[in-house]
Amino acid sequence: MDKILITGNGPLQGEVSVAGAKNAALPIIAASMLSADPLHISNVPGVRDINTVLQLMSLLGATVERSGTDLSIDCAKVSSVHVPYEHVKTIRASILLLGPLLARFGEADVSLPGGCAIGTRPVNEHIAGLEAMGADIQIEGGYIKAKADRLCGAHFTLDVPSVTATENLLMAAALADGVTKLENCALEPEIADLTGLLTSMGAIISGAGTGTITIEGVKQLHGATHKVPPDRIETGTFLAAAAATRGDIRVLNTNPDFLHHVLGKLEQAGARLQLGPDWIQIDTGGKRCQAVNIHTAPHPAFPTDMQAQFMALNAVAEGSSTVVENIFENRFMHVAELQRMGADIELQGHTAIVQGRERLQGAPVMATDLRASASLIIAALAADGETTIDRVYHLDRGYANIDTKLADLGAKITRV
Numbered sequence: 258m259d260k261i262l263i264t265g266n267g268p269l270q271g272e273v274s275v276a277g278a279k280n281a282a283l284p285i286i287a288a289s290m291l292s293a294d295p296l297h298i299s300n301v302p303g304v305r306d307i308n309t310v311l312q313l314m315s316l317l318g319a320t321v322e323r324s325g326t327d328l329s330i331d332c333a334k335v336s337s338v339h340v341p342y343e344h345v346k347t348i349r350a351s352i353l354l355l356g357p358l359l360a361r362f363g364e365a366d367v368s369l370p371g372g373c374a375i376g377t378r379p380v381n382e383h384i385a386g387l388e389a390m391g392a393d394i395q396i397e398g399g400y401i402k403a404k405a406d407r408l409c410g411a412h413f414t415l416d417v418p419s420v421t422a423t424e425n426l427l428m429a430a431a432l433a434d435g436v437t438k439l440e441n442c443a444l445e446p447e448i449a450d451l452t453g454l455l456t457s458m459g460a461i462i463s464g465a466g467t468g469t470i471t472i473e474g475v476k477q478l479h480g481a482t483h484k485v486p487p488d489r490i491e492t493g494t495f496l497a498a499a500a501a502t503r504g505d506i507r508v509l510n511t512n513p514d515f516l517h518h519v520l521g522k523l524e525q526a527g528a529r530l531q532l533g534p535d536w537i538q539i540d541t542g543g544k545r546c547q548a549v550n551i552h553t554a555p556h557p558a559f560p561t562d563m564q565a566q567f568m569a570l571n572a573v574a575e576g577s578s579t580v581v582e583n584i585f586e587n588r589f590m591h592v593a594e595l596q597r598m599g600a601d602i603e604l605q606g607h608t609a610i611v612q613g614r615e616r617l618q619g620a621p622v623m624a625t626d627l628r629a630s631a632s633l634i635i636a637a638l639a640a641d642g643e644t645t646i647d648r649v650y651h652l653d654r655g656y657a658n659i660d661t662k663l664a665d666l667g668a669k670i671t672r673v
């Protein structure tokens with residue numbers, strides 16, 4: 258099993274280019290199931306979650322062709338609606354196939370995902386929304402067994418603005434009979450991007466990017482080409498790493514509009530930022546950052562997917578801070594590992610109280626989930642001595658070549 262070795266050696270400097278967003282690419286791949294015509298997708302990130310979901314698409318009978326960051330998926334010959342537990346437990350986003358399979362084939366048999374390292378993560382909103390559209394859904398043997406000759410338009414309000422539930426319902430409604438109005442939708446930019454793709458496939462959607470989305474169902478959707486937008490969380494991860502190491506980097510091929518709140522926090526921490534149309538420059542002037550309070554909440558507030566990285570930044574910043582996790586009940590697994598590196602963090606329920614330390618010390622640590630892995634990398638870059646990070650397969654789920662990208666920014670990092 259791969260490990261990453263990092264020797265903390267001062268500021269990150271230089272330029273780094275981010276990949277397409279994993280969490281935008283996953284629903285786009287699921288949306289290919291809505292049509293018998295192929296989708297041609299560019300800027301697809303080379304990360305393990307994408308590989309896993311593409312294996313699943315092939316298993317269901319899709320023809321998948323991939324060359325570098327270009328991907329074509331043809332779902333004309335899909336022969337199965339069974340999404341097995343083995344896949345869903347590896348990648349929860351497989352649940353995104355529930356809506357598209359049901360809408361196009363009239364049935365779906367998708368494993369319940371169960372809990373994961375960051376929380377229980379229920380899927381009741383996905384199920385309730387499809388039931389509102391007339392689906393008959395039974396839970397049997399750990400599987401969601403859904404049937405509907407044709408889904409019907411409905412007025413459905415989500416109890417919580419779940420990202421993947423909004424995506425699932427949006428895709429299902431695109432092929433339903435009549436008009437669907439979804440309220441309290443998630444506002445994450447990946448949803449507006451999915452809406453853009455569905456519209457270019459022939460869907461009729463208004464309210465994209467807002468909390469209320471109206472979808473006029475059509476009989477069938479056609480093929481399309483689409484470019485995956487830049488990964489806002491990979492962008493934020495590099496910026497946090499630069500801030501923690503007192504560095505000066507420029508992140509290329511990104512979109513500053515997606516990260517407004519995170520950029521505000523970096524400025525509050527004392528970093529100077531410059532923004533271009535598709536780049537962000539961060540300069541700490543070689544100074545230690547100030548600690549900043551973080552409160553995660555749905556977009557456009559501070560993203561839970563950046564909480565762990567900012568915890569690492571606060572651990573080496575000047576002053577004390579509170580980090581409050583409001584989205585997932587168990588997303589503090591990185592705390593115990595950061596403490597092994599000398600971080601001063603006290604947990605009180607879903608709040609972490611962090612007293613910044615001038616330096617952390619390298620130590621053997623273990624990655625527990627994707628963003629926790631990123632926080633350990635940031636801490637290790639800002640620590641004295643060597644850190645070994647075990648279980649880096651978590652990191653590879655969502656970051657493409659992060660070790661080589663960091664090495665290009667001057668980090669002493671190797672994979673063994």
Ligand code: EPU
Pocket residue numbers: 280283350376377378379380381382383417418419420421422443560561562583584585627628655
């Ligand atoms: N929730 C429910 N019922 C549901 C669905 C969600 O109560 O049916 C609750 C969850 O328990 C949670 C909150 O709603 O408290 C938000 O969860 P959401 O459903 O929005 O999360 P998700 O769609 O499963 C996506 C991303 C996550 C990201 C979250 C929050 C994808 C594939 N995954 O997950 O990404 O943390 O939104 O922004 O888009 C990551 O990339 O590391 C990652 C975990």
